[in-house]
Amino acid sequence: MEHNDSPMAPPQIDRLVARSGDLKGELVAFAQGPRYARRLEARLDDAADRLGHLDEATAVETIDHFALQYRLAGGSTVVEQFVAQRRPPLPDDERAMLLGWRDVVEGIFEVQHVDRSAATLHNLLDDLVYRVHSNMGWRALKKLRKGMFTAVRIVPLHPDTDAWLITGNLATYPRGYGAELAQAAVQTLTAHPQLLRRNPELLRKGWEMQAETRADFIELFGTDLLILTPGEAQDRMREYHRHRQEKILADLDDKAAAKARREGPSLDELSALPEDLRDADTVGVICDETEGFCYYADFGRLDALFADPALARDRASLTQLREYLNDDSVSPMVIRRLVQRHPDNADAVFRALLRKPAFTWEQDGEELLRRRKKSHYDHEPLPGITPVGTRLAELLRSQRRRTR
Incomplete structure (x- = not known):
């Protein structure tokens, strides 16, 4: 372009x-x-x-x-x-x-x-x-x-x-540095997906790819949210990416499919969990319509808290919810998901957390999120999948061939 x-x-x-x-x-x-x-x-x-x-x-x-x-x-x-x-x-x-x-x-x-x-x-x-x-x-x-x-x-x-x-x-x-620079480009795009805004075509492609991946996730698991142990999460993600690969390869001829298998990332690469999640008690795997794939440590404890507000007596559960609420890297979407899963209990949980007996999620919830997670409201949403251009994809494939 x-x-x-x-x-x-x-x-x-x-x-x-x-x-x-x-x-x-x-x-x-x-x-x-x-x-x-x-x-x-x-x-x-x-x-x-x-x-x-x-x-x-x-x-x-x-x-x-x-x-x-x-x-x-x-x-x-x-x-x-x-x-x-x-x-x-x-x-x-x-x-x-x-x-x-x-x-x-x-x-x-x-x-x-x-x-x-x-x-x-x-x-x-x-x-x-x-x-x-x-x-x-x-x-x-x-x-x-x-x-x-x-x-x-x-x-x-x-x-x-x-x-x-x-x-x-x-x-x-020099031109021989292309493969290494391609890796740096991917890291930059992952950290700064707002760069997609300069190219409406890539932005459109990102939303389309995200919709496809979410549809496949729901087709396979019947839901877009899983609460699993780290080992189970790794197994389910491997199952998911195998499912995706089979669908993609089925649309290719034999030669193109063989090339895709040879040059594409392995299932182990695709399904690897972030290291900071491997010691968690549970992992929340969310394939959100807007934010794409998200992983959250110890999500199961918070889900249990919203399912039974009596667990608020366990200060560890409230402490974790407070950390989720104050951590700018945690999207407001995650808090909304907990409320959506257990709408009748949200008021009791937040009253215990905030020590505000008059708090109601319907009246005060969105204002709370806007106050605690202001940066998430400062820009238009972007797809969680960052597509790459044709030339960058070529350089990345050459890097994988060299690595293997």
Whole structure:
């Protein structure tokens, strides 16, 4: 998938690219000024703590992120404050250009083409193609060659163009690193599925795949929620993925099916539980319509609590419910599921937990979830399955062949 041709004429693009270098320098100086020194220093210290040191590339990326994306106490960004306070005020097109830089794309790109003004880069993460310029000119792009890979941050040059601009450090990798970078791309997509929003086609595919997997789960088990021991959960997931593979392979010819068996992930890989669940008493396996596959440790204890609120005398059960409620990694969906399974007992459980005799789930439940799990309400839902583009899938298959 590729963006449409830019509506802005090349001479105007060239002018904005040239001007962007001076303005980026002003912005970085503004971000490093005394007004933001304490907050920027804290960001640099955090980066150094993660790596054990702070190299130049990491420092550049940290400052760039701080200038363009970091939210200050009032909710604005440094670049927004720079544009508002700059004297003399910027012309409208330069103002629009800088404010557009808040829309950062961090990607792992395969180089498709390079000329003296720009590079055409295919992002393995969102499966989109970007024509990318540099405000440092040809010398910043000349180290790129077709077939190489680069990890880089890019921003829109201007809202009225389809041109993009390098911002921060440009890391390059030979073409032989494709398989390893594909693994890094999958890890990034898994951690940040919001990247799908840039590609509506991938987003649509993700929802379709999730609906199919859920339908197969219900077909096999008669429900979309199982409460099992870790060993049972592993066995059921293996059974499920075998069921899925058989359905998929049945639609392929013999040659394609043999290739899929050879190059696809094994049943052991697909059915492995996260390590932190293996010592749990029970595991809740939920194949949710919106959130896809979810696993929750000791879900059985909470289900028993909602089935019999008298168990609230067991402080361990209430403590676990409190942990579920306060843990931002636990979706509101899980609490709703417990209530849906035992609607007549929800009020008694939450009254015991919160020590609020007047609490009712019908009146107060959703407000409780919004207060305790605010981050889950800040964005539109995304499919729990993250599809990958054709090129990334090819690189992943090559990695599996090399591994085997």
